[in-house]
Amino acid sequence: MKKIILILFFLLFFLKSSAQCAMCRAVLESEEGQTAAEGINNGIMYLMAIPYILVAGIGYLIYRKFYKLKK
Known part of the structure; x- marks a missing residue:
């Protein structure tokens, strides 16, 4: 259950992030x-x-x- 919550947290954090550097942002x-x-x-x-x-x-x-090899 913790893994699912952690994955959802990081997915939402990823979608909210800004990916511009400081110089690009200023311009x-x-x-x-x-x-x-x-x-x-x-x-x-x-x-x-x-x-x-x-x-x-x-x-x-x-x-x-x-997984198929184990079967």
Whole structure:
């Protein structure tokens, strides 16, 4: 049960985080529409999430392969 709560906490924490560096934030906060800041932040989050998804997928495939060998 603790693992599920911990996973949910980190998932919600991940979704709430801002991924801009201090220099990018200073430049983009001066913009009026804030659309470029949102676009850059979403792009950084996308680039950061892809490796984690790939590693999780490979880990699942390895787990499933070992689980089938035990049967």
